[in-house]
Amino acid sequence: MNRDEVLDRLRRYESRNITQISEAAGWPMVWQRAKGTTVWDCSDRKYLDLTAAFGVAAAGHANPRVVAAGRRQMATLLHAMGDVHPHPGKAKLLAELSHRTFGRWAGRGEAKSILTGSGSESVEAALKTARLATGRRGVIAFEGAYHGLGYGALNATHREHFRGRFEDQLGGFCHFLPFPACETCDCAATGAGCSRLENLLAGLDALPRRREVGAVIVEPIQARGGIRVPPADFLPLLRKWCDQNGALLVLDEVYTGFGRTGDWFSCEHSSVVPDLVCLGKAMTGGFPMGACVGRSEIMDAAWPVSDGEAIHTSTFLGHPVGCAMAMAQMAELESEGLVERAAAEGAWLRTALASICGSMTHLRLRPVGRGLMAGIEVRRLDGTTAGDLVIRAMHRLLSEGFIILPEGAEAQVLSLTPPLTIRRRDLARAVEAIHGCFEDFDA
Template sequence: MLPEIITPIPGPRSRELAGKLRRHESQNVTYLAEDFPVFWQRAAGTNVWDADGNRYLDLTSAFGVSGLGHTNPQVRAALVAQSADLLHAMGDVHPTAVKTELCAQLSALTFERWGAGPGKVVLGNSGSDAIEAALKTSLLYTGNAGVIAFTGAYHGLGLGALSTVGIPFFREPFRTQLKEFATLLPYPFGPAGDMLRLRKELVATIQRRAIGCILVEPIQGRGGCVVPPAEFLPMLRTVCDEYGLLLVLDEIYTGFNRTGALFACEDSKVVPDIVCLGKALTGGFPLSACVGRADVMDAWPPSSGEALHTTTFLGNPLGCAMALAALAEHARPAVAAQVQASGQRLKSALEKMRSPHIWNVRGRGLMLGVELIKADGAPFTDLAIAIVTRALQDGLLLLADGPASNVLSITPPFSIDDEEIAFVAARLQEYLTALPGSIS
C-alpha cells in the first residue's frame, strides 16, 4: 500500500519517545533531530506504521532483513509455534533439534547445492559474528593471519571484523585498538574495472604478507551498492586456488534472493570456501551463519566440552525456527523470479529520472543505488541526506549509503508492486528537481 500520513512527522508520540531515548541511550547510537526519526510500531508486507499511526512505504527492508515482507506469515507462524515450546536452550552444550535441522539446511542450500560436498556451520547472533568466525577459520586452516579486504567494504563493527572494514569513518576512532592484519585493496567498479592491475596488487600483497584469505562482498552494500566487473569474483577464485588462500564471501546483505539469485555469487558461478550469511536469514531475528566446506571447517578441533567460539544464544530455537521457515520460502524459484522482475521494473523507473546530479543508477535485483554528485563530480552528500529527510515526510523510508553517504539505497521488500514503484520514482524525481541545492 502507498503511504498515508495522518499526523505531522515526527508526530507527538515519536517526539516523546525521542526525548526519552535522548536521556537514556548512548548519544552515538540513534540520530535524533527535530525532523528525525519516527518510531516504528508495527509492519506488514511493504508497509510500516509508526507510533503516531502514519503508514510508510519501506524502501530499506529494515536493513535488508525483510525481503520476504514484514511479519511474513510463514515466518511469524514458525516463531509463534516455537515460542509455545521453548524460548531458549543451551546451543553448544544441550542443543535443540531445530538447530540441527537449520545447520543441515544451510549445508543443503549452499555447498551441497553448489556441488562442493557438505558444508559445516558456525551460528552467531550478527553478521559481524559470522565474519569473525570466518576470520578465525581462515587462521586455523591456513596458519596465516593476514586478510585481503577491499576499500568500501562493510563487514561489521566488532573489533575483529572492523579490521577488515574499508570505510574510514568506522575504523579511525578505534585504530589504536585494531590489529592491522588486513590489507585493503581497491574494490573495482563497473564493467571497466582493471582486473589485470588488481591481480598484480593481489599477488604482490600475497608475496609480501602471510595471507590466509580474501574477504569480499559480491556486491558492496553499505559501500554504496557497488557492482564489480563480471570477471572480479572468478579472478579472485583463481588467485585463491593458485596461492592456497580461502575465498570468503560476505553474502550477509546480498544473500537470500536480494540480487535475484539465492546467492549473488551464483551469477558468476563462483563457489567460495566460506560464505557468511545473516540479515534475511530469519526475516527478523538476530541470527547469522558462517558456512564453509566441511574440510575447511574441520580445521576447528573437536569440542572438548568447551567451545573455542560460541555465544550464550548460539542456535536460539526461536531464530532457528524462523530461519527454517524463511529458507523454505527463499528456496522457491518463484521468489528469485519475482525479485528479478520487480528489480527490472524499479531500475527502469529510476533510470528514467532526470537530474544533472544523478551519476548512475546501479545494482542488481532489488539491491539498487542512485549515486548523487555535484557539478564538479564531488559526492553530493547534502542532497542525498535532504532527500532521505524529505522522503520521510511523504511516507518513504530511505537510507543514504556509500563512504560519503551520497548514494540513495533502495532495497525494498520483494513484494513491491507497480503502483508503489511509480510512486517512488515520481517522488524522487520531485526531490531531485525541487529541493534546495538540487540545481546547484
C-alpha cells in the same frame, strides 16, 4: 507512548551516537508496527518501507508464516544450550544451510556451519576459521568494505569513520586493496580488459608477504560502501588467485544473501564457489541470527572435535526461535518465488531509475545495483559527490511517506533495498517521488 516521549527517553537513556535526532528535519520517525512493505508510526501514519529495515524483512515485515514458526517455537522451547545439549531445530537449520549453499553449488557437496547472532559475528567466525584452516595470519580486504563493527569484523571494515578512534586496538592483519567497482564501464559486462581488474591483480601479485595471506574477504556487491557492483570477472579472478596462493575465499553475503540481488546468493551470478560464506540479515526475517557456512573439508581442517569446551561459542548460539524462523523464512522465499521476483522487479526498477537519471541538467545521476539492491548515485556536473542532496531527498521522502536510506562513505547513493514482496505499483510510486525530489534539486 507518543513520538516526543520516545525521543525524550532516548535522549535521556540511550548512549549518544546511536540514534540521530533532528527535530528540524522531522527525523527520526518512530516505528509502531509493520506488515509486508508498510510501516506505521506512533501517530498511525503509513510509510512504504524501501529499506526492508536494513535488508532484513526480505519476505515482508511480520510475514505470517515466519511469525507463526517463531510463535510455535517460543511456546515449545524458548532457549536451549548453544554448544552443549542441542535441540532439533538447530540440526534442521544446519542441514538446510548446507543444501541451500554448497549443496546447490555444482559438485561442491556439503557444508558445515557456525551459527551466530549477527552479520559481524558471522564474519568473525569466518576469519577465525581461515586462521585455523590455513595457519596464516594475513587477510586481504577491500577499500570501501563494510563487514561489521565488532572488534573482530572491524579489522576488515575499511571506513575511517568507523575505525579511526579504535585503530590502536585493532589487529593490523588486514591489507586493503581497491575494490574494482566500475563507475565508467558497463558492470553487466565481464570486465575483460577493465584496467581496475588488471591493477587489482598486479596489486595482489605484488604483495610482499603473499604466502602469509590466509583469506581474501569480500562483498560480492559493496552495499554500505555505496551499492558498488564490480565487473563479473572480479570474483573469478579472486577465486583463481586464492587457489594459486593457498588462501581461502570468504564471501560476505550478509546483505546480498537470500535473494536480494536476484539469485539466492550473489556469487551465483558469476558461478564462483567460495570456501566460506557469511550470512545474516534476511536469514530469519527479524530474529538476530547469522551463520558462517563453509565447505565441510575446510571446516573440518580448521576446527578440532570438541573436547567439551568449545573454542568458539556463545550463550545464544543456534537459538531455537531463530532456527525456526530461518527455516520458515527460507521456505517462504522459495514458495513465493521471491528470489525470481527480486530479479524481475529489480530489472524493472533499474530501467525506471535510469529514465530519471537521463532527465537531469545540473546533476549527474547514475542508476546502480542489481536485483532489489538498487540505488541512484548523485553527483554534481564537476563529478563531486552530492551526499547533501541525497540526505535532503531522504528527509523529504520520509515526509512524503517513504522510508529510504543513503549508502556510501559520502552518502552519495540513495539506496532502495525493499522487501522482495514489494508490488510494482509501489515501486513506481517511489520512483515518481524520487524523480520529484531530483527535478526540484536540478532546477
